[in-house]
Amino acid sequence: MREKISAESGAAAKAAKQKARERTRRLIKRNWLLYLFLLPAALYIFIFHYGPMYGIQIAFRDFKPVKGIWGSPWVGMKWIQTFIDTPRFWTILKNTIVISLYSLISFPFPILLALFINNVQNMRAKKFVQTITYMPHFISTVVLVGMISMFLSPRNGVINLLVEFFGGSRDTYYMGSASAFPHIYVWSGIWKGMGWSSIIYVAALTGVDQELHDAAQVDGANKLQRILHIDIPSILPTVIIMLILRLGNIMGVGYEKVYLMQNSLNITASEVISTYVYKMGLQNQRFSYSAAIGLFNNIINFIILIIANKTADKVSGSSLW
Amino acid sequence: MAKTGRMIKKSWDNRLFDALANTFLIVMVVITIYPLWFILVASVTDYKLINSGTLLLWPKGFHLLGYQRVFEDWRIWSGYMNTIIYTVGGTLFGAVTTILAGYAFSRRDLPGSGILMKLFIFTMYFGGGLIPTYLLINSLGLVNSRLLMILQSSVSVHNIIVVRSFMRGNIPDELLDAATIDGCGNGTFFISVVVPLSKAIFAVMVLYIAVSHWNAYFNALIYLTDRYKYPLQVFLREILLQTTAASDLEEDAEVMMQLQQMTATIRYSVIVVSTLPILCVYPFIQKYFVKGVMIGSVKG
Numbered sequence: 001m002r003e004k005i006s007a008e009s010g011a012a013a014k015a016a017k018q019k020a021r022e023r024t025r026r027l028i029k030r031n032w033l034l035y036l037f038l039l040p041a042a043l044y045i046f047i048f049h050y051g052p053m054y055g056i057q058i059a060f061r062d063f064k065p066v067k068g069i070w071g072s073p074w075v076g077m078k079w080i081q082t083f084i085d086t087p088r089f090w091t092i093l094k095n096t097i098v099i100s101l102y103s104l105i106s107f108p109f110p111i112l113l114a115l116f117i118n119n120v121q122n123m124r125a126k127k128f129v130q131t132i133t134y135m136p137h138f139i140s141t142v143v144l145v146g147m148i149s150m151f152l153s154p155r156n157g158v159i160n161l162l163v164e165f166f167g168g169s170r171d172t173y174y175m176g177s178a179s180a181f182p183h184i185y186v187w188s189g190i191w192k193g194m195g196w197s198s199i200i201y202v203a204a205l206t207g208v209d210q211e212l213h214d215a216a217q218v219d220g221a222n223k224l225q226r227i228l229h230i231d232i233p234s235i236l237p238t239v240i241i242m243l244i245l246r247l248g249n250i251m252g253v254g255y256e257k258v259y260l261m262q263n264s265l266n267i268t269a270s271e272v273i274s275t276y277v278y279k280m281g282l283q284n285q286r287f288s289y290s291a292a293i294g295l296f297n298n299i300i301n302f303i304i305l306i307i308a309n310k311t312a313d314k315v316s317g318s319s320l321w
Numbered sequence: 322m323a324k325t326g327r328m329i330k331k332s333w334d335n336r337l338f339d340a341l342a343n344t345f346l347i348v349m350v351v352i353t354i355y356p357l358w359f360i361l362v363a364s365v366t367d368y369k370l371i372n373s374g375t376l377l378l379w380p381k382g383f384h385l386l387g388y389q390r391v392f393e394d395w396r397i398w399s400g401y402m403n404t405i406i407y408t409v410g411g412t413l414f415g416a417v418t419t420i421l422a423g424y425a426f427s428r429r430d431l432p433g434s435g436i437l438m439k440l441f442i443f444t445m446y447f448g449g450g451l452i453p454t455y456l457l458i459n460s461l462g463l464v465n466s467r468l469l470m471i472l473q474s475s476v477s478v479h480n481i482i483v484v485r486s487f488m489r490g491n492i493p494d495e496l497l498d499a500a501t502i503d504g505c506g507n508g509t510f511f512i513s514v515v516v517p518l519s520k521a522i523f524a525v526m527v528l529y530i531a532v533s534h535w536n537a538y539f540n541a542l543i544y545l546t547d548r549y550k551y552p553l554q555v556f557l558r559e560i561l562l563q564t565t566a567a568s569d570l571e572e573d574a575e576v577m578m579q580l581q582q583m584t585a586t587i588r589y590s591v592i593v594v595s596t597l598p599i600l601c602v603y604p605f606i607q608k609y610f611v612k613g614v615m616i617g618s619v620k621g
């Protein structure tokens with residue numbers, strides 16, 4: 001009896017499977033054009049993103065361009081070990097971590113800006129503040145660093161002139177100071193990114209239920225209380241997603257800006273993993289060594305992202321996937 | 322009237338809050354605008370005044386010597402030309418590719434697209450890194466090619482997701498169902514329904530990709546070897562951040578002296594020349610950028 005049922009349900013399942021397969025085949029046939037739509041993007045992603053992944057193996061080989069990837073011998077973890085053994089390893093790691101963690105203080109600024117923009121009643125004033133504060137986003141990194149170095153230059157830089165105006169000396173060469181480097185990096189980043197990053201929170205705030213505000217107002221809640229108890233809880237999911245994304249990229253200090261800001265005087269504070277990878281790999285042609293360091297950095301990033309995402313999921317129910 | 326009545330009776334704590342919040346905003350606006358304004362002013366001010374160090378609110382005099390020097394520099398012209406080529410080419414390729422893929426991914430009746438999307442998303446969080454990418458580009462023979470400058474970084478998974486969210490939100494399934502019943506195929510549906518409905522997202526993509534191409538410099542620094550192929554940003558780096566470069570070529574000692582004294586003015590002018598176009602255009606197309614961020618914030 002039991003066998004018969006299982007045989008019957010087996011047959012039913014088989015038929016269902018058959019049907020599903022049939023349906024899939026029909027969909028593929030009908031939507032062939034859509035696969036063609038996907039083709040350019042898929043080719044791009046596979047060539048430019050998956051292609052390099054094949055080359056990751058040189059991190060574990062002693063890669064010589066003449067021998068090719070397959071002809072170069074395996075060396076295991078040698079390059080990671082070499083990196084850890086270099087005298088500069090701890091400085092580079094420390095710089096990367098200091099700049100990464102310090103950069104996190106920029107996180108609340110866009111939220112604060114958005115809450116205050118949302119508070120402005122006059123539409124034209126609101127629009128004006130938004131237009132102005134979004135502007136620096138469009139300035140290229142090269143120009144930004146050019147601006148920084150001119151404003152900070154001794155004798156005639158604007159910052160030095162301001163310092164003199166308030167009674168200091170105008171001869172400080174900030175760009176050549178290792179201790180000033182993290183501050184310049186982080187605060188110029190806030191200047192450039194704060195407005196643009198606030199857009200997403202402004203958008204989230206427009207979605208807050210107005211009735212909640214009206215009800216709270218009837219109950220005598222003031223603006224600060226309403227922000228704390230209505231606005232912030234409402235945009236919290238957005239905040240958490242942004243925070244996870246941010247944490248996932250925590251070790252990924254962009255080499256573009258750091259590299260441009262580097263000079264021989266601030267190098268003790270400004271050499272980070274990504275700039276070191278660039279110099280070792282492309283300037284000194286130490287491909288395997290450099291690929292290994294890059295991989296090391298990527299893996300740490302990836303692990304932090306997964307942990308951040310899991311934690312956020314447990315704590316708040318918001319997660320990336 | 323009831324509303325104004327309530328506004329008059331605003332309590333002191335709300336007024337204090339408004340005062341603090343608005344002060345913060347005013348300070349932010351000033352901090353943002355003053356550096357940009359200073360550059361504009363300094364670029365037309367006498368270089369002797371700039372070198373001696375003067376805080377400026379308004380231009381003192383009107384000198385275009387800095388601009389004259391900038392426009393005499395072949396690097397600016399060549400760089401501008403190349404940047405335009407890379408931006409236009411890359412934006413066309415990137416926007417079309419992104420829209421097509423975003424639309425296909427937005428369809429729920431496409432077997433296998435889910436897995437493909439996961440493969441795409443994975444690359445947002447993990448990659449081969451700088452050196453393996455360089456080796457790949459090298460083996461493809463794309464080093465020092467203009468084609469690479471156009472292709473690289475033109476397609477981003479993030480943009481594809483933005484387009485997908487937009488399509489899912491703006492092209493109702495019922496439309497497709499109705500069209501299918503009428504015997505309308507995917508091609509016709511795309512051309513006659515999807516394209517007209519996606520003008521806004523197309524504008525958003527064009528702007529996003531164009532800005533990133535316009536401002537990119539690192540790929541060019543890594544992959545280009547011929548100076549005549551350099552985009553503007555690479556030359557800007559030379560002019561803004563490296564002390565000697567072109568002035569070495571100058572043989573006349575007097576001209577060289579003057580060039581050296583004018584370094585700051587030339588730098589301010591070159592920032593204006595390279596950045597003003599985009600800052601002037603942006604307020605008019607701001608709503609598209611903002612729209613892009615908002616669509617992107619919807620979890621797809």
